[in-house]
Amino acid sequence: MLQSNKSYNGPLIRLNPNDNVLIAREPLTIGHQVTIEGAAIRLRAQVAAGHKVAARRIASGEPIRKYDTVIGVAARDIEPGDHVHTHNITLVDFDRDPGFGLDVRPVDYVAPEQRATFNGIVRPDGRVATRNFVGIIASVNCSATVIRHIADYFTSERLRDYPNVDGVVAFAQTSGCGMSSPSEHFDVLRRTIAGYARHPNLGGVLIVGLGCERNQVGDLLDSQGLKTGKAVHALVMQDTGGTRATIEAGIQAVQAMLPAANDIVRTSVPVSHLKIGLECGGSDGFSGITANPALGAAMDLLVRHGGTAILSETPEIHGVEYMLTRRAVSPEVGQKLLDRLAWWERYTRGQNGQFNGVVGPGNQQGGLANIFEKSLGSAMKGGTTPLQAVYEYAQPIDRAGFVFMDSPGYDPVAVTGQIASGANLICFTTGRGSMFGSKPAPTLKLASNTPMFTRLEEDMDINCGLVIDGERTIEEMGQDIFDLIVRAASGERTKSELLGLGDNEFVPWHMGIVS
Incomplete structure (x- = not known):
């Protein structure tokens, strides 16, 4: 790793002493003279920045090492100064010892009272948010257009009275029906929708379905332990009266959630509440x-x-x-x-x-x-x-x-x-x-x-x-x-x-x- 204060102003970067390839820091032209392992070498090809150059002769079949890790083998003999890439590297899979736990090292945890903090939004149940949206989720592709129309209604001008709400966002998707159920795919979709519905960054949630799809809204809610209430609403288009009626009902549902969603204050909380993807x-x-x-x-x-x-x-x-x-x-x-x-x-x-x-x-x-x-x-x-x-x-x-x-x-x-x-x-x-x-x-x-x-x-x-x-x-x-x-x-x-x-x-x- 590049962890020292060493300057990397040269044209080539060596990542590990055991590597047989170097990384071009900048574009290099054919014939460009560089010093590799004490020897003056002329590049045998044009090499773009970020690409690999052979540090020494690499025989056909010999492992190619970067960060002292095998990334393939030489497809043919490679000479010093050659460009090393897809044209002369062969990917060869090999058995790797998993070595369970061999590199586990204790973590030097910071004492709780000394941990860094950020200004987060603490929900009533203790979950901590970094943003504050109202979300509209489609249970099926058939309700995707409806939820987008509902979200589009809430322009910045219409949200002017709710300055603590970051926006009303539609989570449309292209599945929910025409899929095998029960199945792993079906379970994953429901789990994903539920994860968004529960997400701390959503101060209110509206779930909209069509009515005849495999991913029925009622079954979705029951299977995932979701309950409707002040912050969670659900609509089914075929029961509500169709496209136009559902859009109108959805707008009313979001309007009813906005005052409570807006009623938040950011407060200092430890970064232990952060989960970074x-x-x-x-x-x-x-x-x-x-x-x-x-x-x-x-x-x-x-x-x-x-x-x-x-x-x-x-x-x-x-x-x-x-x-x-x-x-x-x-x-x-x-x-x-x-x-x-x-x-x-x-x-x-x-x-x-x-x-x-x-x-x-x-x-x-x-x-x-x-x-x-x-x-x-x-x-x-x-x-x-x-x-x-x-x-x-x-x-x-x-x-x-x-x-x-x-x-x-x-x-x-x-x-x-x-x-x-x-x-x-x-x-x-x-x-x-x-x-x-x-x-x-x-x-x-x-x-x-x-x-x-x-x-x-x-x-x-x-x-x-x-x-x-x-x-x-x-x-x-x-x-x-x-x-x-x-x-x-x-x-x-x-x-x-x-x-x-x-x-x-x-x-x-x-x-x-x-x-």
Whole structure:
């Protein structure tokens, strides 16, 4: 890790003494002379920033090491100064010793009376919110248009008398019927909807269904232990009188909830109430050098202060899962993670999916050759503290500390699950520049490199490229991220909030057949 005050002004970065590849700090042209292991070498190819250069001769079949971790083997002989990427790396799976608990280290917890605080919203039942929305949830795709019309009615002008309400947001989705039930897919959808309905960032909830769908509103409420009342309302279009009547009834229901939703005061609470969802997208070769380990350092701080860090995207720990199982607090926790990976192997068998090795075009352009290399960086977001628990998608998270929630790598689906599990803020690292936002939990975007941050500053919340620039260590960057989290949790608007993102990112996981 880049954790010292050393300057990284040279053209190549060595991440570990045992690595046989180096990382181009800046674009390098063919013929450019560099010094590698004391020898003057001319680059044998043009190399983009974030991509890998051979530090020495690598024989065909020899493991390629980055951060002293095998990310593949050489597909042919590679000479010093060669560009090392998809054209000459072969992904070879291999057995990895899970080493349950071998790397568990005690956490130096901060005393409760000395823990950092933020200005949060304390609900009557003790839950703590970072935002204050009224949410309208569709139980089925058939009610999606209706809930959007209800939400659209509540313009900023109509909400002027409710300054403490952050907005009225519609959570539309494309399932709820035409699906097998009972099924795992059906259970996941209901669990996700219930997670949003219970979310502390919603001061009021309206659930709207059609009436003939498989995901019946009454059964949904009963199965998830949800009860209607002052803060939870439900409507069924076929019973209410159709589209227009349901929109009118929905508007009235939200208007009835707004006064109570507005009656909140932010107060100082410890950051132990924070649950941070960790996400990465549009990653590049710098993500695992700057943004991801810096976010990991911030999460180590959060855990020391009693908070919760939620790592997800199961396909994106494939190949480095042992880094997490070695930190598991028990063999049972470690095995549960391996069980989820085994499920993914079955789920993706025969498909050209990321779990099976292929990363997206943006990842490849940014310097990542395969899923093992991407996973190596992705896992760093979780820091170094013990793995306390493993959860299935959208399951309520009831353990503090570093935890894992199973999800796809697709950003909106993963974040939807994290929010349903209880995340009240999201930290999203990106190297290529993902334009992402989320509601009701806001998203902070962490840029991995300065050129991208400068180009997309309107969308990026913090520049972790300062690590590569030699202006920040990983620890200092982690503290900066932690401080930004505290400010955002206290109500400071994120870049995605200022741009109005988050209305279309509620995407529950579709994992079953459609009939």
